[in-house]
Amino acid sequence: MATKRSASAFSEPRRSTANAGAASVSGPKLGNGQPLFVPMSAEEMHALGWDSLDVLFVTGDAYVDHPSFGSVLLARWLIHHGYRAGIVAQPRWENPEDLLVMGKPRLFAGVSAGALDSLLAHYTAFRKKRHDDAYTPGGKAGARPNRACLVYANLARRAFPGLPLVLGGIEGSLRRVSHYDFWTDSLRKPILMDAKADLLIWGMGERATLECAQRLDAGEDLRGIPGTAWLDKLEQTPEGPRPANLPESMAQAPCMPLPSHDEILADPVQLLTMTQELERQVHRLDAWAFQPVGDRALVLARPAPPLTTQEMDALYEIPFTRRPHPSYREAIPAAEMMRTSITSHRGCGGGCSFCSLALHQGRRISSRSESSVLEEARRLGQENMDRGKGPVAISDVGGPTANMWQGYCALDKATAERGSFEEAADALPRERGENNAAHAPADAPAKSRCRRASCCYPTVCKFFTTPQNKHVSLLRKVAALPEVKQARVASGVRADLALRDAAALAAYTGEFTGGQLKVAPEHCATGVLSLMRKPPLEVFEAFLASFVRQSKAAGREQYVVPYLMSGFPGCTDDDMRTLSSWLRQRNWNPRQTQCFIPTPGTIATAMFYCGKNEAGEDIYVARTDAQRLRQHGLLMPGRSAGDEDGNRPRRRDGQDHTRKDAGRGEGRDAGRNAARGAARDTDRDAGKPRQRTPGNRDSRDARRGRDADQSRRPAERPGQKPGKQGGRSNENRQDSRKLPAPGRRA
Numbered sequence: 001m002a003t004k005r006s007a008s009a010f011s012e013p014r015r016s017t018a019n020a021g022a023a024s025v026s027g028p029k030l031g032n033g034q035p036l037f038v039p040m041s042a043e044e045m046h047a048l049g050w051d052s053l054d055v056l057f058v059t060g061d062a063y064v065d066h067p068s069f070g071s072v073l074l075a076r077w078l079i080h081h082g083y084r085a086g087i088v089a090q091p092r093w094e095n096p097e098d099l100l101v102m103g104k105p106r107l108f109a110g111v112s113a114g115a116l117d118s119l120l121a122h123y124t125a126f127r128k129k130r131h132d133d134a135y136t137p138g139g140k141a142g143a144r145p146n147r148a149c150l151v152y153a154n155l156a157r158r159a160f161p162g163l164p165l166v167l168g169g170i171e172g173s174l175r176r177v178s179h180y181d182f183w184t185d186s187l188r189k190p191i192l193m194d195a196k197a198d199l200l201i202w203g204m205g206e207r208a209t210l211e212c213a214q215r216l217d218a219g220e221d222l223r224g225i226p227g228t229a230w231l232d233k234l235e236q237t238p239e240g241p242r243p244a245n246l247p248e249s250m251a252q253a254p255c256m257p258l259p260s261h262d263e264i265l266a267d268p269v270q271l272l273t274m275t276q277e278l279e280r281q282v283h284r285l286d287a288w289a290f291q292p293v294g295d296r297a298l299v300l301a302r303p304a305p306p307l308t309t310q311e312m313d314a315l316y317e318i319p320f321t322r323r324p325h326p327s328y329r330e331a332i333p334a335a336e337m338m339r340t341s342i343t344s345h346r347g348c349g350g351g352c353s354f355c356s357l358a359l360h361q362g363r364r365i366s367s368r369s370e371s372s373v374l375e376e377a378r379r380l381g382q383e384n385m386d387r388g389k390g391p392v393a394i395s396d397v398g399g400p401t402a403n404m405w406q407g408y409c410a411l412d413k414a415t416a417e418r419g420s421f422e423e424a425a426d427a428l429p430r431e432r433g434e435n436n437a438a439h440a441p442a443d444a445p446a447k448s449r450c451r452r453a454s455c456c457y458p459t460v461c462k463f464f465t466t467p468q469n470k471h472v473s474l475l476r477k478v479a480a481l482p483e484v485k486q487a488r489v490a491s492g493v494r495a496d497l498a499l500r501d502a503a504a505l506a507a508y509t510g511e512f513t514g515g516q517l518k519v520a521p522e523h524c525a526t527g528v529l530s531l532m533r534k535p536p537l538e539v540f541e542a543f544l545a546s547f548v549r550q551s552k553a554a555g556r557e558q559y560v561v562p563y564l565m566s567g568f569p570g571c572t573d574d575d576m577r578t579l580s581s582w583l584r585q586r587n588w589n590p591r592q593t594q595c596f597i598p599t600p601g602t603i604a605t606a607m608f609y610c611g612k613n614e615a616g617e618d619i620y621v622a623r624t625d626a627q628r629l630r631q632h633g634l635l636m637p638g639r640s641a642g643d644e645d646g647n648r649p650r651r652r653d654g655q656d657h658t659r660k661d662a663g664r665g666e667g668r669d670a671g672r673n674a675a676r677g678a679a680r681d682t683d684r685d686a687g688k689p690r691q692r693t694p695g696n697r698d699s700r701d702a703r704r705g706r707d708a709d710q711s712r713r714p715a716e717r718p719g720q721k722p723g724k725q726g727g728r729s730n731e732n733r734q735d736s737r738k739l740p741a742p743g744r745r746a
């Protein structure tokens, strides 16, 4: 039996002596007491000297041992703290057999749909079934069910009756309150109402997952852990409805009541109100919230604080192999895309209205130290050299927005130093000779934190500090390592920030752009940009002029790859014509185009649902597939929408000279759907058994010691080679961009 372990969050890890001397696919151990791979079978678990697990993670992604895969990161994080964690990846869902391979875990089972919401992973912007899945062996779709969180939660309940069950990942996180579901065109209740799990971890899960294990280890209640949600009874009090059983620690803390599910059903604008409130709750860090749903209350504890640099370094010191589990026989496209990219930070101050980062990672930025990033680059290069391939080409050093590494809010810093937000908000602008009205609006309650929804919109906040010179210096140091051939920035660069530092922009352009630099103006129409919380077109134009100038000065022929979006709520056909003519003036054929997908949990989705902007005014919404296809078609006049897959600037000779690796846009699907009448394709419902693909079947059966032929089924559908995406990792980020998704962009 495993002994009870305890450790406070981010304390020194405790080691289990039982783990010594393990071998096989999970051993020998690497540094920090970590196995070579987290066990996926009883054989691998026993090879580590473990007779059982403490925590089992069930995930909808294949197991790639890379920190960009949330379940893998958390499993290794728990192992780092002395717990025994295992992974079941992409289990079959007709019965719970796959979940039982390592027996019942001692503390809890954690369930995640994977790096993306399962419906976003399965369907295009026009609700057409996708045929590829970058997170699955062979890149084939069909390895996870629709609404994977719910299906896996049911499986875990059947496999382990009575065991605490915890939901997590992007699907759980963004569906934590009532949400609009584009694929069924309906408002759905908080996911916990359907999943019947004990707890939901939202946002980045390191702190909450560890505290969960520690509390269960100590026999304590799970309610009240920062960054989690749970269901409670709703009771009527003189002050209004409240959760009946609040933990003592929350009773005196600030509370943000959210509109009830019924109120949103009756008045769709309430979804927008709730999403705005949730953005504030995530940002202010000290308040808990609740949403009445019938006679229940969905309670959201205050957010987990973002990781410090020291904590980020500790996380990334874990020796991930960055390879797929050796039992897989087919390549996993996402693994290759992420192999040579380095995550330097998480979080983004952009606050764009269509980006799920605001409710998941939040606007505060957690950065790694320079030495930690350099060490990872050195390790990557050394591994490459050990394989006889020479120094490595690092495809990316960045985060959601590359030029926000080590970014911070000066007001936050001053608050920490002075001990009170009010004092900092009062003193800092005075010291700078500025007026702080924008940050402490007259109608804000006395104890309010910053009430802006973005650190960059409508203008870059005077307190938003982004030391881009340090990022450039970091890139130069990475590139100068003997183990590194070159370093690039493939993740998005935020144009408005880059324009504030000419030297940094010159360096990004002249030294670290591999021919193409991704920037996301998204549109050119002023009204649409404002609804997106994006800077005006002039900012992008200025950036472009500078980019061209710097490229010439550096003697390099290179291009900006602008990301563009159609079908955004508030965007009319005329706006699309304006965009189209702007592109024609530049002689650009758009290739990185996306039709807006209303994914759960964003402001833009709430606007799509209620047909109002954030000020409560009516807006036009291209709602039907036909309207959305028309807008998408306007972006590419004279061409089939289905042909578009990147932005392809032309030389004067009219030839296309850009590389064809800028990824595929939704246009491909748009074209097919246009031809087929945009039929909806929703036949694969939650719970319907999937057809297994040979790649994952063979590896799983091999792990289980079975004859693979006994359970052979035909491959569901042919694989489709996914487009490359600049090597950005997913890092628990999801937006309505094309798949394989979570490319960094700004």
Ligand code: SF4
Binding pocket: 349, 408, 409, 410, 411, 412, 439, 450, 451, 452, 454, 455, 456, 461, 462, 463, 464, 465
């Ligand atoms: S004060 Fe400015 S920098 Fe700080 S969180 Fe608010 S908007 Fe961002």
Ligand code: SF4
Binding pocket: 348, 349, 350, 351, 352, 355, 356, 357, 358, 400, 401, 492, 494, 745, 746
């Ligand atoms: S779209 Fe880019 S800049 Fe905007 S919030 Fe998301 S990551 Fe940040």
